[in-house]
Amino acid sequence: MSAAPGRAGPPPDGRPGGRFITLEGGEGAGKSTQALRLAGSLAAAGLPVLRTREPGGAPGAEALRAVLLGRGPSEPWDPVTEALLHFAARREHLAHTLRPALAAGIWVVCDRFLDSTVAYQCFGQGVPRALVDGLAALTLDGLRPDLTLVLDLPPAIGLGRVATRGGADRYERMPDATHERIRAGFRAIAAAEPERCELVEAARPPDVVAASLREAVGRRLGVPLVDPLPA
Template structure:
């Protein structure tokens, strides 16, 4: 019987280095002969990627806050069923660029939808699935947005106001306060080598007896 894999998510606002550091951890796990699957939200499956495109493309018709929230969970349902759960069952570690903490931060705090509806949808869609570890890369909203703008054209959500991203950051920090055992904050505005040393430290602390 295969040992169930570990589910690790990377969270944070725009421009905090999630992709860079997720790739770094993927390579570290591969070097240590740990099977790993990398994915992202919204997205991760063919259908969920189409939903991602709907969410991030700028449309003439505005997307309501409620529609945005429901689309996020529609994509998540597909992602869990077709990627995350099968990979974990096979013993692979799943590294995911964003998961439900992002929904609490972006839709709950950023869009001012609050937590109660998200909590209901989380229970309905995830059926108890939560990450084993969440790495929250934290930086001031101004810093992250400046980095995001340097990458090129902004998508629909990246093009939001600074006050929106301030609420998103506060939403993330609130999540970390509520679940300190799972969500670990790493300062994303320190040198990259220090960020990555902190990540390896977390992995060794959380999973010292694994594999």
């Protein structure tokens, strides 16, 4: 995680506190890279910004991340157990990082949130949506992103990117058919909640994707952003 200094003006709707932006998508979609760039653009606009991730983002949640990612393919998690672990990590993240930051007026850019659990565990692994919705109601205290940027990429391209960097984790090693279901899940989420979600075509060059994300934030949240990277 990283925080940048600065002062935020009031949110466009007059609501106190920071704004919550999530980046979602399948493996190799570029979420971590784009989260870093978007956080830099927000900081360059004079906004206090925190970049974080899931699973993780708080000490207890990072410990659970190691558990979730470290198990070998020969010992898969039961899908419901896996969903419960994600929500345990998310609750720690919310209690110790997200809520304090937002209450302090900090803009939060998060690499994955609830939509990843829906896409991976419900669409990808068959966990009933009612179970995930119930866990969300129990653990999230009504928190939802102000804006979700869904990086859409064919799994073959994303997994090809993963292969070039090596060290694939257990999610990246899932069967191709599972990755296709996960992509369909993210697209279904974006289609069902267009007021919150923006679907962004992520096969384009990173600079083009970054410009699309800045434009979406400016259009939807009323904050004009520029690229802080030198030309």
